[in-house]
Amino acid sequence: MTLTPELALRHQRAADFFVRRGAAGWTGADERELDAWLADASNRAIYDGLAVTALDLQQVRRPRLASDAAPAAGRRPAAPAAAQGRPAQVTARRWRKAWAPALLSALLLVGGGWYWWDHHPSYTLDVATGPGEMRAVALPDGTRVTLNFDSRLKVRYYPRRRNAELAGGEAFFQVAP
Incomplete structure (x- = not known):
């Protein structure tokens, strides 16, 4: 226009x-x-x-200008917004605008850290045997695994579980007493 x-x-x-x-x-x-x-x-x-x-x-608050009179010595500063008759929702809304993103970020960070910790193995072992080969392996918890020929084993220790995947062949597990 x-x-x-x-x-x-x-x-x-x-x-x-x-x-x-x-x-x-x-x-x-x-x-x-x-x-x-x-x-x-x-x-x-x-x-x-x-x-x-x-x-x-x-709705726009007027900024304090240099030409505004400074408060006299010994005078208390003006009362907060809620005491001046402004609704309490204004301060609550301002609080949410300031803290909600920070709290959400903190929750995501803590949740993501816990998820990574729980799903990241503390111990890994990938072992395989060839044709005609047998192998005995000791795991950190004292379990002994004997692999028959042409076998593949993947072991992962997570903080709350142990995962052993036999991809092919045969394995014999002996749990320590």
Whole structure:
């Protein structure tokens, strides 16, 4: 949309109406004049857009400026937002915005660490025998495994379980007493 002089004047008129309507001294005649001006759909769209912008700007907190007077010595600082009549939801919402991502990240980190710890073997053994070869292997828990010829065995010790996979051939397990 191109800003023409005529459109700029419409925006100026909408701003004038908006400011005057919020000030003291607004009369019924002023209201009728505004209603007549708003009868045009484009004027209504401009005025409504201005009202939405004003509502959005009311939500923005004003930053402290250098020209603001510093609190006098011995004076307590202003009360927190909740004590000034602002709803408690504002501070709760701010807390959630600040801490929720951090808590979620911490939970994911702890959960991921536990998952890795539980699914990462602390001991691995891959052993195979060829044709006509037999082999005896001792495992860390004292179990002895004897593999027959042409056998393949994979052993994995996890923190909470032991996994032995015989991929082919024969194996004899002797559990230590």
